[in-house]
Amino acid sequence: MSALTLYQLVALMLLVAGLYGIVQRRSLVGMLISVELMLNGAGLSIVAASQLTGANAVLGQLGTLLVMGLAAAEATLVLAIIVVVSRRFGTTKTSEVSTLKE
């Protein structure tokens, strides 16, 4: 098995853990943690592919930096949404936050 395959399998494992978590978790914070896991797997996959093949290594690393920046922006917005939801509904359980309008 080549080195690239091993790195891709680790990234795939992170994706699977994140997908499992986002379906199984019952609170918004738990789902946010799962999304961060998946984004990390994506970053690892991009860097491994650009470092271990003949692809443009600068592009790969800057692409992962972009993913990290997007993850930070996404976490900020999700934090604000979670604060608003918990003020309005008193909980962040996904089963109870199911109405569009009160």
Added chain:
Amino acid sequence: MEVLAKVAFAVYALIILGGAVLAVGSSSLVRALVGLIVTLFGVAGMYLLLNTPFMAFMQLLIYVGAVCVLVFFAVMLTRAHGEGEEAAPAPVKQYLYALLAGLTPAAILSWIILKHPLASKTVPLEVPIVELGKGLLEQYFLAFELISVVLLVAMSGAVLLAWERREKK
């Protein structure tokens, strides 16, 4: 050296696996957050193995330093303590759906990865940090500016979302 790299890879992979299991399986959200941090450290180790120390540094700075603190704020602000929303076991159906959602892409993607392996280098070359800076300011200038606009919009959007409710009171 070859053996040492393999041992380091196995150690980091185990750290990532353990952290990910803790992050998605723990019934306490604070423990899940600790699992996420462990995973992030493992991925930073993988970046070091890939000969990209700058990415490992950014991983620690952005993910462990900023994103995890944000998630911790989310845990604190919603009072999601140990006996919170994740404490009661989920219905069995939900575990089954979650397993299905995880394993289907795993089966398809791992089949593709193993069926069509790409030729890969054994020793990755380190890209000097000057090259990265040049890339940011010359070729990928637009993406660099756009990500700062996205961050600014996200930050002001978050402030606006949290502020409006307070004024209504």
